[in-house]
Amino acid sequence: MDLKNxxxxxxxxxxxxxxxxxxxxxxxxxxxxxxxxxxxxxxxNKKAVEVLGKKSYLSIKDIxxxxxxxxxxxxxxxxxxxxxxxxxxxxxxxxxxxxGFSESGNEKEEERIRDLxxxxxxxxxxxxxxxxxxxxxxxxxxxxxxxxxxxPKKGGISMVCQSGAVGSVILDLMAKENYGLRRFISYGxxxxxxxxxFIDYLxxxxxTKVICLYLEGVQDGEKFxxxxxxxxxxxxxxxxxxGVSTEGAKAVKHHTGAIAGKSEIYKGVFRQGGILxxxxxxxxxxxxxxxERSKPVKGNKILVITNGGGLGIIAADQIALHxxxxxxxxxxxxxxxxxxxxxNANLRNPLDLIGDASDESxxxxxxxxxxxxxxxxxxxxxxxxxxxxxxxxxxxxxNIYEKASKPICLVIPGGSFADTLKREAEDYIPxxxxxxxxxxxxxxxxxxxxxxxxxx
Amino acid sequence: MDLKNxxxxxxxxxxxxxxxxxxxxxxxxxxxxxxxxxxxxxxxNKKAVEVLGKKSYLSIKDIxxxxxxxxxxxxxxxxxxxxxxxxxxxxxxxxxxxxGFSESGNEKEEERIRDLxxxxxxxxxxxxxxxxxxxxxxxxxxxxxxxxxxxPKKGGISMVCQSGAVGSVILDLMAKENYGLRRFISYGxxxxxxxxxFIDYLxxxxxTKVICLYLEGVQDGEKFxxxxxxxxxxxxxxxxxxGVSTEGAKAVKHHTGAIAGKSEIYKGVFRQGGILxxxxxxxxxxxxxxxERSKPVKGNKILVITNGGGLGIIAADQIALHxxxxxxxxxxxxxxxxxxxxxNANLRNPLDLIGDASDESxxxxxxxxxxxxxxxxxxxxxxxxxxxxxxxxxxxxxNIYEKASKPICLVIPGGSFADTLKREAEDYIPxxxxxxxxxxxxxxxxxxxxxxxxxx
Numbered sequence: 001m002d003l004k005n006x007x008x009x010x011x012x013x014x015x016x017x018x019x020x021x022x023x024x025x026x027x028x029x030x031x032x033x034x035x036x037x038x039x040x041x042x043x044x045n046k047k048a049v050e051v052l053g054k055k056s057y058l059s060i061k062d063i064x065x066x067x068x069x070x071x072x073x074x075x076x077x078x079x080x081x082x083x084x085x086x087x088x089x090x091x092x093x094x095x096x097x098x099x100g101f102s103e104s105g106n107e108k109e110e111e112r113i114r115d116l117x118x119x120x121x122x123x124x125x126x127x128x129x130x131x132x133x134x135x136x137x138x139x140x141x142x143x144x145x146x147x148x149x150x151x152p153k154k155g156g157i158s159m160v161c162q163s164g165a166v167g168s169v170i171l172d173l174m175a176k177e178n179y180g181l182r183r184f185i186s187y188g189x190x191x192x193x194x195x196x197x198f199i200d201y202l203x204x205x206x207x208t209k210v211i212c213l214y215l216e217g218v219q220d221g222e223k224f225x226x227x228x229x230x231x232x233x234x235x236x237x238x239x240x241x242x243g244v245s246t247e248g249a250k251a252v253k254h255h256t257g258a259i260a261g262k263s264e265i266y267k268g269v270f271r272q273g274g275i276l277x278x279x280x281x282x283x284x285x286x287x288x289x290x291x292e293r294s295k296p297v298k299g300n301k302i303l304v305i306t307n308g309g310g311l312g313i314i315a316a317d318q319i320a321l322h323x324x325x326x327x328x329x330x331x332x333x334x335x336x337x338x339x340x341x342x343x344n345a346n347l348r349n350p351l352d353l354i355g356d357a358s359d360e361s362x363x364x365x366x367x368x369x370x371x372x373x374x375x376x377x378x379x380x381x382x383x384x385x386x387x388x389x390x391x392x393x394x395x396x397x398x399n400i401y402e403k404a405s406k407p408i409c410l411v412i413p414g415g416s417f418a419d420t421l422k423r424e425a426e427d428y429i430p431x432x433x434x435x436x437x438x439x440x441x442x443x444x445x446x447x448x449x450x451x452x453x454x455x456x
Numbered sequence: 457m458d459l460k461n462x463x464x465x466x467x468x469x470x471x472x473x474x475x476x477x478x479x480x481x482x483x484x485x486x487x488x489x490x491x492x493x494x495x496x497x498x499x500x501n502k503k504a505v506e507v508l509g510k511k512s513y514l515s516i517k518d519i520x521x522x523x524x525x526x527x528x529x530x531x532x533x534x535x536x537x538x539x540x541x542x543x544x545x546x547x548x549x550x551x552x553x554x555x556g557f558s559e560s561g562n563e564k565e566e567e568r569i570r571d572l573x574x575x576x577x578x579x580x581x582x583x584x585x586x587x588x589x590x591x592x593x594x595x596x597x598x599x600x601x602x603x604x605x606x607x608p609k610k611g612g613i614s615m616v617c618q619s620g621a622v623g624s625v626i627l628d629l630m631a632k633e634n635y636g637l638r639r640f641i642s643y644g645x646x647x648x649x650x651x652x653x654f655i656d657y658l659x660x661x662x663x664t665k666v667i668c669l670y671l672e673g674v675q676d677g678e679k680f681x682x683x684x685x686x687x688x689x690x691x692x693x694x695x696x697x698x699g700v701s702t703e704g705a706k707a708v709k710h711h712t713g714a715i716a717g718k719s720e721i722y723k724g725v726f727r728q729g730g731i732l733x734x735x736x737x738x739x740x741x742x743x744x745x746x747x748e749r750s751k752p753v754k755g756n757k758i759l760v761i762t763n764g765g766g767l768g769i770i771a772a773d774q775i776a777l778h779x780x781x782x783x784x785x786x787x788x789x790x791x792x793x794x795x796x797x798x799x800n801a802n803l804r805n806p807l808d809l810i811g812d813a814s815d816e817s818x819x820x821x822x823x824x825x826x827x828x829x830x831x832x833x834x835x836x837x838x839x840x841x842x843x844x845x846x847x848x849x850x851x852x853x854x855n856i857y858e859k860a861s862k863p864i865c866l867v868i869p870g871g872s873f874a875d876t877l878k879r880e881a882e883d884y885i886p887x888x889x890x891x892x893x894x895x896x897x898x899x900x901x902x903x904x905x906x907x908x909x910x911x912x
Contacts, residue, residue, distance in 0.1 A: 149870065150838060172869075176870075214766065247775065248770075313672060355555070
């Protein structure tokens with residue numbers, strides 16, 4: 001199925017392009033116009049002749065020429081008729097933002113729409129969703145104002161997200177923490193296209209390096225399993241399944257109208273589909289960060305490098321908790337490091353460079369770790385508050401990471417100064433605030449490489 | 457034991473007040489001078505006549521008049537002699553920043569110091585530590601420059617922290633996230649005063665509302681247990697015990713020279729001592745935030761209020777996971793809410809005000825929840841990215857929280873705009889980025905009230 005028009009349409013019609021700045025249709029049009037989306041943009045508003053400086057059409061039927069994508073942001077009761085108009089105009093790709101269907105008890109209207117979609121063979125994304133954001137084409141149908149919700153930079157993470165609210169949080173967090181996004185899709189009630197259609201499409205997209213899912217319920221279990229089995233061989237799929245508790249499952253029914261299903265069944269499907277299951281938004285994003293740009297990993301042995309002893313101990317505990325191991329440094333590595341580190345440094349693992357560690361001691365420690373065949377991955381903890389660390393260290397790390405053949409991840413814990421460094425470091429190397437988060441991601445990285453190996 | 461001189465000394469001598477701006481002794485003196493510590497400050501440097509504009513004494517013996525607290529920040533080899541000089545000058549309260557003792561294999565020198573401390577009956581904090589920060593008196597011996605590490609505002613959280621690195625991260629995070637600190641103590645190798653001495657002292661301190669611990673190992677288990685038993689009846693004690701894995705325990709030995717001990721034994725001691733055990737720095741801070749200002753809690757039933765359905769489902773899952781319950785809203789509450797919320801809002805729990813929720817609908821929902829006797833606690837999720845929420849809501853929340861007799865906590869997830877709101881909200885009401893963190897804290901709150909009740 002070709003879903004290109006949902007991400008890079010050459011012409012878009014926004015139906016329900018309101019003049020009220022609080023209405024979704026207004027904000028969507030504003031985002032497209034202000035962010036200078038490169039395609040043709042048509043406003044459709046049956047009560048206006050002009051919206052946001054754009055000529056407004058009374059109906060989609062009045063637009064001359066090609067419309068690749070229609071975006072509908074009008075009340076639920078009008079959606080059926082508008083879909084019919086689109087079908088009449090041979091606009092096959094339609095994004096329905098409008099809510100007010102099965103999620104608010106209006107199952108009947110949703111059923112009617114589903115039937116029409118099937119009959120007319122339409123590609124419909126939604127209803128009851130945020131739609132899409134593509135950071136490359138800049139197609140942005142998210143109706144949260146940009147001053148309240150930033151958009152992430154270009155990158156390799158694609159996100160398929162049933163809930164619009166969860167999607168908003170994820171996009172906003174990704175922007176704050178300097179993540180790289182490829183495509184974001186919020187698909188809501190999935191009356192037409194479902195999660196599997198998008199997973200399949202992203203699987204073939206070269207720019208997507210990792211696929212993240214937030215699921216409340218899956219429409220077609222078999223299709224989902226087959227799609228994921230195929231895609232996960234090529235690129236990692238990480239998922240949160242919410243509604244795993246009885247109470248949560250009840251809430252799902254009243255949200256996207258989906259059936260949450262038994263938690264155990266999902267676990268089984270995820271395992272068979274090669275999907276990595278995580279438990280929170282934080283974990284999903286942490287894993288996405290490391291999967292986007294990680295080097296391949298051979299084993300489960302980690303070298304921890306730190307300039308704060310206590311932080312090394314917490315990391316060691318986390319490593320043991322997740323079934324990973326601390327690597328034994330070879331005697332050659334220890335020999336190499338003598339004289340390059342502070343005389344009180346501990347030549348063990350965690351490798352404690354102690355409080356007066358310098359940029360150069362970090363360089364020596366990381367390079368030796370990369371050369372040591374006992375070491376599979378590096379977890380580098382950097383307490384930037386200490387007087388002897390300078391921001392030059394980031395450049396050193398960048399150079400090392402580019403050449404490295406093993407996964408490295410960085411932990412920069414603390415406040416505003418630490419966050420600024422972390423954001424900058426993230427441009428070069430996956431960076432975290434806590435070793436708890438970093439270690440969990442490394443565990444998933446090891447899991448994924450086991451899955452790939454098992455499938456070969 | 458009166459430890460007042462470690463927090464509010466009328467006169468301080470900084471021994472090792474270096475002229476090198478990267479040396480701890482220099483930074484400590486600078487912090488005291490620049491932050492205008494109200495007591496007398498004496499610099500001691502045997503090679504200088506002036507440091508940072510302060511007259512420098514060649515030796516502590518040369519200072520005329522009273523010295524309440526001596527801070528030693530010189531090489532390990534000089535510490536013994538300096539302690540002797542302090543004893544001679546009848547300076548009993550001494551803070552030893554200097555490292556280079558058992559943590560780096562120099563057990564012998566540490567033993568010598570321990571003996572001297574005992575013989576001369578000195579109160580020594582350290583060695584190998586960051587010392588103290590008191591946000592009320594502004595005594596600050598943390599040698600991380602203020603431009604790299606901010607200091608938290610005044611508040612009710614006191615922190616007893618074995619590791620200096622972990623302590624730095626905690627203070628820096630507390631400042632970033634707008635936490636209120638009373639006192640911070642990093643005690644390192646604990647050759648003299650130990651964790652129990654400080655817990656006991658903080659137990660009697662009126663401004664301390666909650667005591668947080670980061671422990672690698674405890675010096676005297678029996679003393680620790682008796683102290684905590686006594687103090688936890690009056691105020692909550694929350695602790696991380698690191699070195700719980702075999703690998704972590706090994707690392708502890710080479711860090712603060714402590715014996716990590718068996719994880720199971722600690723669990724038992726914590727339970728008997730009424731201590732709440734958490735697993736990470738994040739959890740410690742999350743719990744501290746809610747314990748500092750929480751209202752008493754009667755049961756385990758939570759009302760979740762949200763303007764994003766998916767976020768409510770995640771919260772419901774977390775509540776079930778932690779053995780808490782979703783409250784059933786009374787029919788009176790439902791009746792009251794009709795007409796006050798969006799027509800599509802779900803009058804269930806999670807109470808989904810949906811995407812177009814206004815400030816007023818939040819007010820109505822929270823006030824009704826507080827009045828409903830089925831509800832013990834409120835978890836209010838606020839997606840501020842939506843167009844219809846305004847910053848006035850924070851004022852509304854402040855007014856409600858001041859009068860509320862039940863715990864409320866706020867979740868404001870997202871990026872920079874969300875963070876700004878969260879920081880501001882934190883002045884009025886405990887605020888979190890993720891419901892995962894908020895729910896865990898509510899669970900600990902319920903646990904604590906069970907402990908208190910059990911002890912009555």
